[in-house]
Amino acid sequence: MSNEAKVLAGIVKNVHRQLRKELKATGDPESVWLKHCQNLPSLKQYSKAMHMLATEYWEHLRTADPNTSRINWTWSYLIHYFHSGGLVKERSKSKLKLNWENTSFRGPKIKVLDVGSCYNPFEEYTELDVLPIDLCPALDSVYKCDFLLVPVTESTVIDSNSASSLAAGSFHCVVFSFFLEYLPSSSQRWSCCEKAQQLLVEEGILIIITPDSKAPHSNSKVMKSWREALASIGLKRIKYEKLQHAHCMAFRKLPAQEKEISNQPPISPQQMMYIPQDFNSTSDSDDDEFKVNTLHFTAEELVNGFNELPTLFDE
Numbered sequence: 189m190s191n192e193a194k195v196l197a198g199i200v201k202n203v204h205r206q207l208r209k210e211l212k213a214t215g216d217p218e219s220v221w222l223k224h225c226q227n228l229p230s231l232k233q234y235s236k237a238m239h240m241l242a243t244e245y246w247e248h249l250r251t252a253d254p255n256t257s258r259i260n261w262t263w264s265y266l267i268h269y270f271h272s273g274g275l276v277k278e279r280s281k282s283k284l285k286l287n288w289e290n291t292s293f294r295g296p297k298i299k300v301l302d303v304g305s306c307y308n309p310f311e312e313y314t315e316l317d318v319l320p321i322d323l324c325p326a327l328d329s330v331y332k333c334d335f336l337l338v339p340v341t342e343s344t345v346i347d348s349n350s351a352s353s354l355a356a357g358s359f360h361c362v363v364f365s366f367f368l369e370y371l372p373s374s375s376q377r378w379s380c381c382e383k384a385q386q387l388l389v390e391e392g393i394l395i396i397i398t399p400d401s402k403a404p405h406s407n408s409k410v411m412k413s414w415r416e417a418l419a420s421i422g423l424k425r426i427k428y429e430k431l432q433h434a435h436c437m438a439f440r441k442l443p444a445q446e447k448e449i450s451n452q453p454p455i456s457p458q459q460m461m462y463i464p465q466d467f468n469s470t471s472d473s474d475d476d477e478f479k480v481n482t483l484h485f486t487a488e489e490l491v492n493g494f495n496e497l498p499t500l501f502d503e
């Protein structure tokens with residue numbers, strides 16, 4: 189990795205780490221977030237670094253091997269699900285006899301809400317009608333919006349460069365690509381997932397891409413925990429794939445009649461959207477030992493836990 193890429197990766201990692209450190213110190217996710225959102229120089233520096241890293245460094249990888257790309261993966265899965273029989277196949281698995289005509293996919297384009305879009309990476313796809321939103325957009329084509337705070341209402345309101353409300357049940361797809369890890373607390377990640385559930389049409393898809401350069405099984409407990417948490421609000425995981433640097437998942441919003449309310453998770457879903465870094469010590473070192481906490485995984489699993497961002501970010 190070039191020196192410039194290392195510097196950019198360092199900027200990104202430092203923001204994530206700082207947020208977690210402040211959460212540890214205060215125990216108050218809301219005040220940590222408020223303070224973070226007021227730090228415009230830091231937000232802008234992050235946004236610029238992330239944009240450059242993705243478009244000037246990762247893009248080479250994507251060109252060399254399209255199978256490594258989270259962007260390609262998301263697009264091809266959406267085409268498969270909405271246009272090439274994926275949705276019909278899911279319906280055929282249903283045990284209920286539903287009146288599918290009333291809940292069918294409509295519209296010439298797939299309506300996508302890209303949360304934490306940064307530089308609007310899905311803009312190139314003509315099959316998608318993308319609403320890109322970000323806390324601090326890197327480009328003018330991305331709308332400013334804090335997904336943690338934006339209300340879900342009857343209509344989506346866009347004023348000049350920002351989105352001030354989002355309409356319930358109005359998106360075929362919500363994308364969280366390298367987004368959830370930015371948020372310092374499990375409860376904040378969970379509230380974003382709940383919001384995505386409200387914004388999706390029935391049978392719509394939540395895509396979650398999370399960075400990890402390790403072997404697929406090394407974080408299987410984390411992925412299982414997320415799967416169980418999301419199932420409790422009727423988001424059923426229907427696709428999982430491990431790419432070289434990321435876990436890629438698609439969750440289908442089940443029709444109301446099909447919602448699996450029986451599978452309640454053993455602990456509250458707010459706690460289940462953890463990432464191993466949540467249990468890291470407060471020091472800035474990457475080599476810190478992970479602390480074992482009350483959740484059901486071992487110290488070794490935590491030590492072998494997620495990289496914060498793909499190998500491209502590794503020293």
Ligand SMILES: C[S@@+](CC[C@H](N)C(=O)[O-])C[C@H]1O[C@@H](n2cnc3c(N)ncnc32)[C@H](O)[C@@H]1O
Pocket residue numbers: 235238242303304305306307309321322323324325333334335336337364365366367370371
């Ligand atoms: C690691 S970048 C991912 C960018 C892009 N999705 C990708 O896959 O390359 C995370 C992005 O999430 C944005 N973000 C973080 N919290 C947010 C929030 N509450 N609402 C909207 N965007 C947020 C950040 O500003 C940043 O641009």
